[in-house]
Amino acid sequence: MTASKLTKSKFRLAFECPTKLYYVDKPQYTNQLMENSFLKALAEGGYQVEALARCYFPDGIFMTGKPSTESTKQLQENESITLFEAEIQYQGYLVRTDILIKHQNHLKLIEIKAKSISNEEIKKIEKRDGTINAEWKPYIADVAFQKWVLEHAYPNYRISSYLMLVDKDSICPTDGLNRKFLLTKSQSGKFSVKILEPLTPDDLSVHLLREISADHLTDKIWTELDVTGLSFTEIFHEFSQQYFVRGELKYVHHGFCSI
Numbered sequence: 001m002t003a004s005k006l007t008k009s010k011f012r013l014a015f016e017c018p019t020k021l022y023y024v025d026k027p028q029y030t031n032q033l034m035e036n037s038f039l040k041a042l043a044e045g046g047y048q049v050e051a052l053a054r055c056y057f058p059d060g061i062f063m064t065g066k067p068s069t070e071s072t073k074q075l076q077e078n079e080s081i082t083l084f085e086a087e088i089q090y091q092g093y094l095v096r097t098d099i100l101i102k103h104q105n106h107l108k109l110i111e112i113k114a115k116s117i118s119n120e121e122i123k124k125i126e127k128r129d130g131t132i133n134a135e136w137k138p139y140i141a142d143v144a145f146q147k148w149v150l151e152h153a154y155p156n157y158r159i160s161s162y163l164m165l166v167d168k169d170s171i172c173p174t175d176g177l178n179r180k181f182l183l184t185k186s187q188s189g190k191f192s193v194k195i196l197e198p199l200t201p202d203d204l205s206v207h208l209l210r211e212i213s214a215d216h217l218t219d220k221i222w223t224e225l226d227v228t229g230l231s232f233t234e235i236f237h238e239f240s241q242q243y244f245v246r247g248e249l250k251y252v253h254h255g256f257c258s259i
Helices: 008-015 029-041 045-057 067-079 136-154 215-223 234-244
Strands: 080-090 094-101 108-119 158-169 183-187 191-195 209-213
Touching: 008 094, 008 136, 008 234, 045 080, 045 094, 045 108, 045 191, 045 209, 045 234, 067 080, 067 094, 080 136, 094 136, 108 209, 136 158, 136 215, 136 234, 158 215, 215 234
Parallel strands: 108 158
Antiparallel strands: 080 094, 094 108, 158 209, 183 191
C-alpha cells in the first residue's frame, strides 16, 4: 500500500487544526472536507484567478498528473522553464506548485490566491509589532510549507517565493474579460476552467494580479510563537509526527489555529 503523503491541501487543514489530519484520509470525512474546500474556492473565484494567472506566462508547461520525477527531469534538462502544477516531493511531503519558474540555479515559486489587496493593504500584512497579521497567516504558512519542501528537494537551488493576488488598484483593460473563463465540471466530478477564446494583447495589457515577495514573511512565520510559547516550526514537526506515525492523537489547539 502506498504511504500517505502530507500534501499542500492537508497542510492547510492542519493549519486550521492539527486534529483534522487524523480524519483527512478516512472516507467518512474526506468527502465532506473536499466539498467544503471546493465550495470555498468557488465562492472566491479561485479557479478563474488561477487560469488568468497562467495566461501571464504563455510559455508555461502543464505538469498536471505527472509524477515528481518528471518535474525533476524538466528542471534538470532546461536552463530556463516555467511549470504549472509541478509536483515536488521530499520524503513524505508532497506539493503541487501553482507556478514554478526556473532560471539557471534559481527557482521562483508563485502561489496564486483569490484574495484581493491594495498598496495600502500590503502594509497591513504585518502588524506594528512586526508579527504577521492573523488574517494573512494561513496564506503565508501555505507558501512557507511549499518553500520548505522545495528547499529540501532541491538543496542546490536558490528558492524565492511569491504570492500572486488580485490587485485592487488595477483596472480591467477590456470589457467582458471574465466571460472568457468558463467553470466546467467533468463526468468524474473534477472542476476546471475552460478559456472560451484566446486572450488578446489588450486583455493582457494590464495585469489584474500582482506578485508580492513572501520570502521575509515565510522566514518570519517559522519563528513566530503561538500563545503557548511554541514556534511554528515546533508545531509543524508535531503535526507531521502525528500524521506519519498515526498513533494516538491528542487534540492540540494552538495559537495558529484558525478555529
